[in-house]
Amino acid sequence: MVTVTTPIKAESRNLNFFYNGGNHALKGITMPLYDKKITALIGPSGCGKSTYLRCFNRMHDLYPGNRYEGQIVMHPDNTNVLADGVDAIEVRMRISMVFQKPNPFPKSIYENVAYGLRVRGETNKRVLDDKVEEALKGAALWNEVKDRQQDLAFNLSGGQQQRLCIARALATDPEIMLFDEPTSALDPIATANIEELMSELRNKLTILVVTHNMQQAARISDYTAYMYLGDLIEYGDTDKIFTNPSRKETEDYITGKFG
Amino acid sequence: MTDQVKPQASVLANLDEVRAMIKRHKLNDSIFAIIGLVALMIGLLTLLTLFVDLVMDGYPRFNLDFMSEFPSRRAGSAGLLSAWVGSLLVLSVTFISAVPMGVGAGIYLEEYAPKNWFSDLIEINVTNLAGVPSIIYGLLALGLFVYILGLGQSIVTAGLTLGLLILPVVIVSTREAIRSIPVAIREAAYAVGATKWQVVSQHVVHYSFGGILTGVIIGMSRAIGETAPIITIGALTFIAFLPPSPVSAEPPYLNFDWLFSGFTVLPIQMFSWLSRPNPEFHINAAATGAIIIVVTLLMNGTAIWLRYNMRKKIKW
Numbered sequence: 001m002v003t004v005t006t007p008i009k010a011e012s013r014n015l016n017f018f019y020n021g022g023n024h025a026l027k028g029i030t031m032p033l034y035d036k037k038i039t040a041l042i043g044p045s046g047c048g049k050s051t052y053l054r055c056f057n058r059m060h061d062l063y064p065g066n067r068y069e070g071q072i073v074m075h076p077d078n079t080n081v082l083a084d085g086v087d088a089i090e091v092r093m094r095i096s097m098v099f100q101k102p103n104p105f106p107k108s109i110y111e112n113v114a115y116g117l118r119v120r121g122e123t124n125k126r127v128l129d130d131k132v133e134e135a136l137k138g139a140a141l142w143n144e145v146k147d148r149q150q151d152l153a154f155n156l157s158g159g160q161q162q163r164l165c166i167a168r169a170l171a172t173d174p175e176i177m178l179f180d181e182p183t184s185a186l187d188p189i190a191t192a193n194i195e196e197l198m199s200e201l202r203n204k205l206t207i208l209v210v211t212h213n214m215q216q217a218a219r220i221s222d223y224t225a226y227m228y229l230g231d232l233i234e235y236g237d238t239d240k241i242f243t244n245p246s247r248k249e250t251e252d253y254i255t256g257k258f259g
Numbered sequence: 260m261t262d263q264v265k266p267q268a269s270v271l272a273n274l275d276e277v278r279a280m281i282k283r284h285k286l287n288d289s290i291f292a293i294i295g296l297v298a299l300m301i302g303l304l305t306l307l308t309l310f311v312d313l314v315m316d317g318y319p320r321f322n323l324d325f326m327s328e329f330p331s332r333r334a335g336s337a338g339l340l341s342a343w344v345g346s347l348l349v350l351s352v353t354f355i356s357a358v359p360m361g362v363g364a365g366i367y368l369e370e371y372a373p374k375n376w377f378s379d380l381i382e383i384n385v386t387n388l389a390g391v392p393s394i395i396y397g398l399l400a401l402g403l404f405v406y407i408l409g410l411g412q413s414i415v416t417a418g419l420t421l422g423l424l425i426l427p428v429v430i431v432s433t434r435e436a437i438r439s440i441p442v443a444i445r446e447a448a449y450a451v452g453a454t455k456w457q458v459v460s461q462h463v464v465h466y467s468f469g470g471i472l473t474g475v476i477i478g479m480s481r482a483i484g485e486t487a488p489i490i491t492i493g494a495l496t497f498i499a500f501l502p503p504s505p506v507s508a509e510p511p512y513l514n515f516d517w518l519f520s521g522f523t524v525l526p527i528q529m530f531s532w533l534s535r536p537n538p539e540f541h542i543n544a545a546a547t548g549a550i551i552i553v554v555t556l557l558m559n560g561t562a563i564w565l566r567y568n569m570r571k572k573i574k575w
Binding site for chain 2: 104
């Protein structure tokens with residue numbers, strides 16, 4: 001039997017995280033993110049899945065007193081994104097993020113997508129135009145907004161706003177994209193659109209997604225991790241986790257006996 | 260409809276009680292609304308009466324001559340020229356000194372300063388400063404600007420004094436405006452790789468600009484009517500000349516002699532006319548008062564209009 005080994009894009013090694021005040025939110029999480037695959041994090045509220053996700057782009061740095069221990073290593077360059085010598089801004093340029101609630105800037109659609117490029121110092125109008133178009137196409141939004149790119153982003157519907165945020169995160173060619181419950185503020189149709197989009201994005205980049213919705217995890221992800229109270233209870237192929245979990249806790253959660 | 264529900268007697272009795280209760284509560288509603296309206300009217304009508312009274316008294320002087328004449332011994336030909344030019348120059352010094360400092364301090368306190376007991380202490384002090392009587396600022400300025408720094412009883416002293424006076428207003432309103440920017444927007448900007456300065460300058464300040472401007476305008480409209488601190492530093496009350504012009508036809512085109520010139524401002528001119536026994540001068544004072552009120556109202560109106568428009572455009 002020939003097994004094709006998928007390369008690992010990033011992995012956390014014995015990752016511990018402490019919030020300001022000492023709350024030990026992540027307890028020794030070791031887990032891979034496979035290249036160009038979708039990894040889903042599931043678990044009840046407060047289990048640490050969003051905390052884990054936000055370690056990847058060092059969002060916790062924004063608030064004083066938070067502390068990481070352990071490593072998150074990106075491949076192939078073996079950079080530990082949590083290392084003191086690695087600038088959080090450099091990390092965020094490689095790993096982009098889509099938030100729970102759509103959070104476009106109160107600027108035009110165009111400027112929202114172009115912002116990441118502007119931060120990187122891109123000023124050439126033609127390059128910007130091309131990249132914005134490419135990102136909007138990648139986020140399946142181009143056809144809806146191509147004639148009104150100068151409109152205020154707030155005039156879009158919730159689902160469109162979220163796709164705009166994906167375009168914004170996509171425009172800078174990230175290696176990894178983090179999704180923090182990207183559909184929890186959206187209606188079912190918009191949710192379906194986003195899920196389809198995520199499946200397509202898998203061709204380009206590695207995705208880590210936090211979701212409250214187990215069907216969603218089962219539908220879109222290749223690998224699933226179940227977390228509980230800061231511990232990684234089980235990690236494996238999504239098919240296996242949902243059909244034949246090896247841990248009793250995982251089974252209880254998935255079958256709705258708990259959580 | 261054969262089996263209509265038979266109302267129970269107890270339910271009916273109860274219903275009457277409920278209706279009586281609702282009526283009582285509604286009565287309370289109306290009583291409070293009336294009390295509120297009366298309170299509002301007392302305030303509003305008093306101000307309106309005051310304003311109308313000033314306008315009626317000062318009516319004969321509402322003409323261009325009043326704006327273009329210097330003060331004079333004869334009430335009929337006395338004008339506001341030196342006062343409004345003085346006010347304008349003093350306020351521009353105030354604006355230039357207080358706005359960058361106040362907005363900068365507000366941004367620093369909100370975005371950069373570590374949150375600890377020291378920043379709490381600063382916060383309490385800034386808020387308290389906004390309530391310090393203005394004459395205290397006058398005394399401070401007399402000691403600091405006039406005597407220690409030797410700036411004299413000049414436009415720059417007055418401008419800086421008023422600048423100090425409105426500084427807390429500008430700082431507090433800047434902080435409030437900045438605080439209204441949702442965390443999600445900041446995080447969005449950080450997440451694409453923006454630095455703190457990029458987040459502050461391209462997002463936070465940009466989106467809260469309307470609120471900051473509102474605070475600045477309200478501060479300035481307070482400064483325009485301030486009299487006590489300006490009298491304390493020793494502004495003259497009778498000025499029959501203009502400060503040297505800030506711009507000139509010959510090089511170096513700009514000159515700053517005006518900063519150290521003697522001056523008077525609108526409220527002091529009004530005060531000076533009012534303190535004369537000759538009732539003809541009181542007409543001038545009334546007209547000046549009306550002008551100050553109109554300018555203040557215009558400034559506050561602009562602030563409200565700005566705030567309204569910014570709110571309409573950006574909904575979080």
